[in-house]
Amino acid sequence: MGQASRELTASASPRHFFGAELRRLREHATLSQAQLGALIRFSGDMVRRVETAERFPSWQFAEACDGVLEARGTLARLWPLLQQQRSTERAVTTAPEIRMAETQAPDVPGRDDAVEIPKLVRRVPFQPGVLDRAALDWLTTAAAPGPRAARVLASSAWASEADLRPVESALAMFREQDHTLGAGHVHVEVQRYVEDELNRLLAAAPASGAFGDRLHSVAAEFFELCGYQAVDTGANGLAQRRYLRALRLAQSAGDRVYGGYLLAVNIAHLTLHCDHPEPALRMALAAVAGCDAHATPAVRAALHAVVARAHARLGREAECTSHLRVAERHLDRSRPGEEPTWIRYFSAAYLADEMAHCFHDLGHPEQTQRYLGDALAGLRPSHVRRLAIDTALMASSLATSGAIDEACAKARTAVDHAAATMSYRCVQRIVDVQVDLDPYRGEPEVRELGEYVRHRLPAAAV
Numbered sequence: 001m002g003q004a005s006r007e008l009t010a011s012a013s014p015r016h017f018f019g020a021e022l023r024r025l026r027e028h029a030t031l032s033q034a035q036l037g038a039l040i041r042f043s044g045d046m047v048r049r050v051e052t053a054e055r056f057p058s059w060q061f062a063e064a065c066d067g068v069l070e071a072r073g074t075l076a077r078l079w080p081l082l083q084q085q086r087s088t089e090r091a092v093t094t095a096p097e098i099r100m101a102e103t104q105a106p107d108v109p110g111r112d113d114a115v116e117i118p119k120l121v122r123r124v125p126f127q128p129g130v131l132d133r134a135a136l137d138w139l140t141t142a143a144a145p146g147p148r149a150a151r152v153l154a155s156s157a158w159a160s161e162a163d164l165r166p167v168e169s170a171l172a173m174f175r176e177q178d179h180t181l182g183a184g185h186v187h188v189e190v191q192r193y194v195e196d197e198l199n200r201l202l203a204a205a206p207a208s209g210a211f212g213d214r215l216h217s218v219a220a221e222f223f224e225l226c227g228y229q230a231v232d233t234g235a236n237g238l239a240q241r242r243y244l245r246a247l248r249l250a251q252s253a254g255d256r257v258y259g260g261y262l263l264a265v266n267i268a269h270l271t272l273h274c275d276h277p278e279p280a281l282r283m284a285l286a287a288v289a290g291c292d293a294h295a296t297p298a299v300r301a302a303l304h305a306v307v308a309r310a311h312a313r314l315g316r317e318a319e320c321t322s323h324l325r326v327a328e329r330h331l332d333r334s335r336p337g338e339e340p341t342w343i344r345y346f347s348a349a350y351l352a353d354e355m356a357h358c359f360h361d362l363g364h365p366e367q368t369q370r371y372l373g374d375a376l377a378g379l380r381p382s383h384v385r386r387l388a389i390d391t392a393l394m395a396s397s398l399a400t401s402g403a404i405d406e407a408c409a410k411a412r413t414a415v416d417h418a419a420a421t422m423s424y425r426c427v428q429r430i431v432d433v434q435v436d437l438d439p440y441r442g443e444p445e446v447r448e449l450g451e452y453v454r455h456r457l458p459a460a461a462v
Contacts, residue, residue, distance in 0.1 A: 124237030183232035184422025216253035260291030281310035349378025388417035
């Protein structure tokens with residue numbers, strides 16, 4: 001009796017993703033592992049070990065599988081991701097002290113291009129003045145098939161469902177890695193995938209109009225992830241451009257609801273992050289006006305939560321709490337199985353996070369701490385970046401309350417989370433905590449925290 005196939009989580013790593021894709025293609029070709037091995041002149045056991053993520057494939061292996069399985073280069077295009085993972089694992093094994101130094105001091109002069117690029121893109125300015133026009137265009141313009149039609153005439157290549165499935169799997173994998181590792185570890189791989197794979201599909205002629213809409217919707221989600229990662233590396237101007245690209249793709253796909261989500265949850269949040277609350281409020285209100293009637297309950301909850309965040313930043317407590325109540329009512333009616341996949345993360349814990357940020361901006365530490373407790377309790381342990389950010393905010397709120405011992409203890413936990421990821425936002429939150437504790441810098445606990453940060457996360461030392 002043959003062994004049962006080992007279950008793989010394709011989003012766990014590039015190696016798992018490659019193995020899952022190889023298995024899918026092989027089974028579609030109705031070949032056994034031994035048969036495929038014979039055809040590509042590798043052993044059947046080697047095929048098995050690659051499929052189960054026990055071995056890294058060679059370039060020759062990937063190229064041979066592509067040819068036999070008629071995969072049109074799908075596996076070969078994944079090979080650079082595998083090389084990146086292998087290099088990372090070797091770095092962890094052979095020189096952990098060097099890797100930590102690179103993680104904590106990404107702007108040291110003289111490094112290679114992979115380190116220097118973030119320094120350049122951070123100089124791209126965030127431009128709040130262009131957002132009102134983008135929101136107006138979204139509100140007043142229907143889906144625009146013009147560019148897609150022109151591309152059909154100009155393209156000699158065709159894209160079909162078989163091309164889209166690996167892209168959707170890659171998107172799921174990159175999202176999970178981003179949550180766990182932070183953008184600093186993942187954004188280069190994501191950008192390479194967009195340039196090498198996604199842009200190739202966008203330049204091809206879609207097999208049908210419906211497929212073209214699906215492709216543009218998935219591409220919009222990819223550029224949304226790119227924008228989020230740009231924020232996480234401190235490149236806010238680049239993030240704005242990527243979010244606007246995602247918005248145009250959603251318009252082209254005719255996806256009104258996802259466009260509203262991008263306008264509020266991504267673009268308005270970014271605008272708040274850049275300290276422009278008035279245009280952020282306009283973006284969020286435009287999203288509510290433009291798609292609230294068609295949105296699902298979780299999407300409505302997310303939109304109103306951003307409106308509340310903008311009101312809180314402007315000090316408008318009554319308006320803020322009103323929109324938070326609306327968000328709670330909508331989320332209570334949500335059924336995850338009936339929601340779009342891209343909004344299913346928005347749980348009670350995520351709404352609690354939004355509420356905590358609102359009350360922190362409004363100057364209510366007790367309510368901030370209460371909702372942060374709910375948010376932290378509902379987060380998955382693998383979502384390290386969110387754990388770091390929310391724990392740091394808890395420390396800041398405790399510092400505001402004068403609970404210095406508790407604030408320093410929470411700050412240490414936040415530092416530990418932040419050190420496990422590579423996120424500019426996490427580093428900035430640890431800096432903010434230390435600034436909030438500065439009035440108590442003479443206290444032993446605060447001095448010890450400063451030493452702990454310098455040792456554990458030097459990039460956040462003040």
